Amino acid sequence: MGMEAAPVPAPATPRAEPGALRRAAYSPLSLWIAFLAVHLIVAGLALDQGKGLGDVFLVYKPWAQLAAQGTQIVGVNSDWVYPFGAIVPIMLPLLFGSDGYVWGWLNLVTLLNAAAFAVLIVGREPRRMIAAWWWLAFLLLLGPIAVGRLDAVSASLAIVGLLWLTLHERAAVVVLTAATWIKVWPAAILLAAVVALRSRWHIVLVAVVTSAVIAAVPLIFGAGWHLLSFITMQTDRGLQIEAPVSTIWMWQAAFHVPGAEVYYDRQLLTFQVSGQGTAAAGSLMNPLFALTAIVVTLIGVRAVRRGTPYTRILPELSLALVTAFIAFNKVGSPQYVVWLAAPVVIGLAYQGRGFRIPAILVLVTAGLTQVFYPFLYDWLLVPDPAMVAVLTVRNLMYFVILGWTVAALWRKRHRQEAAGDLVPAHAWPFHSAPGAHAEPVGGDPR
Known part of the structure; x- marks a missing residue:
């Protein structure tokens, strides 16, 4: 688990001269080239047949035009099915014109990802460079739905x-x-921050005031x-x-059990499954x-x-809450996997190798x-047993990730065990102090 891995030292200069591969991996130029390549590949796949x-x-696009x-x-x-704030990113691509809406959307997502990528890699801290490579691998494995x-x-x-x-x-x-006012799930990260940091009431106050300002507009x-x-x-x-x-009704539909079938909801524009007990199961999801x-x-x-440091609690609790949001959700759309990226990125930035297990689990989930x-989705609509098997394994991964995070939070872990954790000193455009470097955890910053 997260605490069992040996902490990774993060001196500015390694003892031995790094090899050419290491230098290339930590080079901002290499990272930006990889960023561009990954987004071109993923965007190209997304444009293929528009799937x-x-x-x-x-x-x-119709929402934006109306x-x-x-x-x-x-x-x-x-x-509306989304919080009001979602109207902003939905309307921005219209700046490219009605015919260019799709290109405008892809450019918007790429620019936002580029901004987050810049915040992540500025300062060239080794753990954050690794987190950047992880994020690119995640986007590539998840494919078109990532954008x-x-x-x-x-x-x-x-x-x-x-x-x-x-x-x-x-x-x-x-x-x-x-x-959160675009998609609800980041509320789980805010809740984790309230628990992990001592300035919890300040976090609540700022969140409430910001929400009030956003809600005042509509x-x-x-x-x-x-x-x-x-x-x-x-x-x-x-x-x-x-x-x-x-999953259970998808298997029933795959083996043609009477009453179990996949159907299209024209109001919500989603494929849903019917069968004996689906209504009762759906009503239990929110309470669960x-x-x-x-x-x-x-x-x-x-x-x-x-006494567990916030560098352990914040990423693990964020990942646990976000994963629970997906695991006990009756929607479960493929794009929900995107939610898992943020907790893993901050976990790798704080803990390095200590967060490698959930990082690998999330990559597997994205790949599945x-x-x-989108390309074999028609086989799931049939539904084909082999594709339902893939879906089943993917869904089980959510519970594996949830189990790992809960177990990691439950363990009694002393501050000295997290001595190798690092707090970012730079995250553009903010700095902790002039000339500061990432420092080991010595106490709560608040």
Whole structure:
């Protein structure tokens, strides 16, 4: 587990002269070349037959056009499945024109990822360079869905927020709160920060004020209860085929059990599964997630009380809560895997090799997801037993990741065991101090 690995020293200059491969790996030029190559490959795959960008040109673009015309602003004069803040990244690609909306979307995601990538690698701290390579591998393994949904926008913001958290807390919380108003899941990272850091009430205050400012915009234009419609629209939907809870009925459908079948919900534009007991299972998901989130949060509080440093609690608790959000979600869309990137990036930045196990598990989860989505997705709709088997293994990975994080949080770990953890000294444009370097954990920064 995270604490069992030997800490990685992070001196500015290694004892031995690094080899050519190591120098190349730590070179910003190499990283930026790799960044460009990965995004070109992933974008190219997404553009192939448009399978990775269906929501972009079939759903996002019409929403943006209606809002630009003043005909209908989702979340203001109609219910919407997303929080109101999502309208901003959805409308920005219109700057490229209606015909260029898809290119505008890909450019938006690439620019946001580039900004997060720059924040990550500036300072050239070895652990953050490794985290950068990990993120690129993650994007490549996950494939088109990594850039084809709103989750990509919230993920890049979450990475920036986590990197800023110990350098400029107010800016970090504003970014994380804004990400939450695009997709709800970054709220799990905010909760983890409240538990892990001593300045928890300041975090809550900044998040509340930021939320109030964001919510004031649609309310001024008469949104009313439409502002919170994303909550009720999620609770009323059925079981999406990719969700872990749907696995048993997907197997029934694969073997033609009467009553079990895959169908298309035309209102929500998703493929769902029907069968005996699906309604009851769907109604249990929110309570199960709430219970799991409470238990995991209490385990995090226990870790704080036992003196576990925040460099251990923050990434592990963030990953646990985000994974629970997916594991007990009746939607379970392929793009949800994107959520796992931010906790792993900060875990690698803080702990180095100590976070390698969850980093590998998340890479495997991403790779398994691309096996069935988007190019072989039709086989899952049949559903083909072999593809359902891949989906089953992918869904089991969520529980493996959740189990690892909970076990890591539960262990009694003393401060000296985390002596090799490092707190970033730079995260553009913020610095902890002039000429500062990443330093071992010696206490809570707050």
